[in-house]
Amino acid sequence: MRDRHLYGPGPSNQYPEAAAAFAAPLLGHLDPEFLDIMDSACDGLKTVFATDNRRTLPLSATGSGGMEAAFVNTVHDGDVVVVGVNGLFGERMCDVAARCGATVVRVDHEWGTPIDPERMKKAHSNPAIIAAVHAETSTGVESDIAALGEIKGDALLLVDMVTSIGGIPTPCDAWGVDVAYAGSQKCLGVAPGLAPFTINDRAFARRVEHPRSWYLDLGLLGGYVGEASHKQQRTYHHTAPTSMVSSLSAALRAILAEGLENVYARHAEAGRIFTEGVREMGLQLFAADGHRLPELTTVKVPADVDSAAVRRYLLDVHNVEIGGGVGKYAATVWRIGLMGHNARPDRALQLLAALKDAIDHVRR
């Protein structure tokens, strides 16, 4: 049985509390004990998203399912959706929004750079939705979501927080975010399979009443989770993945017990140690200076080194997983994450030692 160090762009290794809850005896999705756990998970997500939105819940799908839920519930046929594209997940937003009937206005940026709020503002005079990725998993870049909140006007601001949640601050209400989705398997330190989601009253009031997706219909889901008050009767919608939700709830409790500021500081510290070490090894960083995510570092593969050979050696000899690049950067960039439970100085040093050994080995 393999015990991997998951230092790629996600999944990351689980928080021990998340792993323990995951392995606990299974509960039914309508068990009162489970409904308490679900409520606790929703409350924890509200704290991490820093929002008062009563519709804050984990969707029964992975992060990409969260993206689909965000658009399918908010895009009316022909709506103009301005999408900032500075990596794979911005690209994906365009595809998903178009399938939901949007007229997509792309604002392309060079990969490795952040979204430019001024260009987003100039892209269209009156969009229904402005969409962007907070932390681009394909490039390791953070974009300024607060600045998009300032220029959004009457539009809804829809944000991908898959790789930011639990690793860097994601204050949705303060930034003017109307809809956000995330993933369980990155800085929240939970297995892949859930999409934390939040939508405010303003966006919910404008929603599509009968969206194309039944599975992700927030109007129907509200009867079971998120919207229903704790005392209210729950209505069955679908069978929630109870173990996943229990695990998320346990991870959120651990994160909030440590304190969000401490958790963010731990991510920042691990990222700082790793990037400094990488530079000392003579390697170059891919993401633009000043916009790098601490939890996900993109490193340029040295010209004399085969990317796949290094990754294979890391996996075989060190049980360490790192990620390759995406698209045209597949062979020339590594994506290396220290997320959630892995965001610790000792792991940053272990990872540096393993990476150095692997590069030395491939060069020999």
Add this chain to the structure above:
Amino acid sequence: MRDRHLYGPGPSNQYPEAAAAFAAPLLGHLDPEFLDIMDSACDGLKTVFATDNRRTLPLSATGSGGMEAAFVNTVHDGDVVVVGVNGLFGERMCDVAARCGATVVRVDHEWGTPIDPERMKKAHSNPAIIAAVHAETSTGVESDIAALGEIKGDALLLVDMVTSIGGIPTPCDAWGVDVAYAGSQKCLGVAPGLAPFTINDRAFARRVEHPRSWYLDLGLLGGYVGEASHKQQRTYHHTAPTSMVSSLSAALRAILAEGLENVYARHAEAGRIFTEGVREMGLQLFAADGHRLPELTTVKVPADVDSAAVRRYLLDVHNVEIGGGVGKYAATVWRIGLMGHNARPDRALQLLAALKDAIDHVRR
């Protein structure tokens, strides 16, 4: 920490092998070790679905997500879809198909009775799709899918096998099933969160090329799982819920090691013992004689007994979960499952003893 006996309509308690794999260290979704596990899960599903379909895979959603995937990939705008409705999940099919753009032709049946193939045939002269639920989770009734295969003509036959898979035979190819979906959390004895899915070449050739759902687009998914040969390069689509897939793979190995015929016989035996015991207690069955599912028994609540009080007592005193009824039968029917790992004579007897104690207690 609660350790429930999950004797409702699902989830059921996990097979021990499934629970162990679920709790194993997390793997990445592109780890070669994990891809072998995914291949093994797909192969196991082909055996249980009794199909040669190369597109047989676990979708990253619950059973209702599987239903959505079935329709969103096969329904072209305006297609006539004949749906057999004899319970909640047939109702749901109508809703999902309509959102995908179908012209739905409902064939309503009394709840508790099976689908009538002759009425399905007469409902429309040339439908694109005929859809039905094999094992209605809301009523405990099995319908004759082979008979629908005989009358389908040029239509695709689309079948819900959520509550049948792993409990009673589901020979898709022999019955002429073109598309089928299921759930992990019933007779397969895995936690909720995956939708086993199969589609044959005939249905895939007629599919919607650019379906409204990106997340459930089978054309895109094929690059990662199901369609790609074992040796072929995998393309990233979304982050698969790796622990869930490992757990499903382990459950399928355990089921196939026991032997499918033995597993079905075990379900039949447990169901027989339970229904005989229920009758000896003087209770009446809801589902039509000759069409009852062994894995899910529907029992009429005695007129002098409060359904919710019995269920609450079972949960509090015996740690036993059973289900209430659905819709207008919410308070007058119990749904009681002996599925997967729970389909054993000793558990049938335990369940009978607990149910008798609960009814006696509430009557006192």
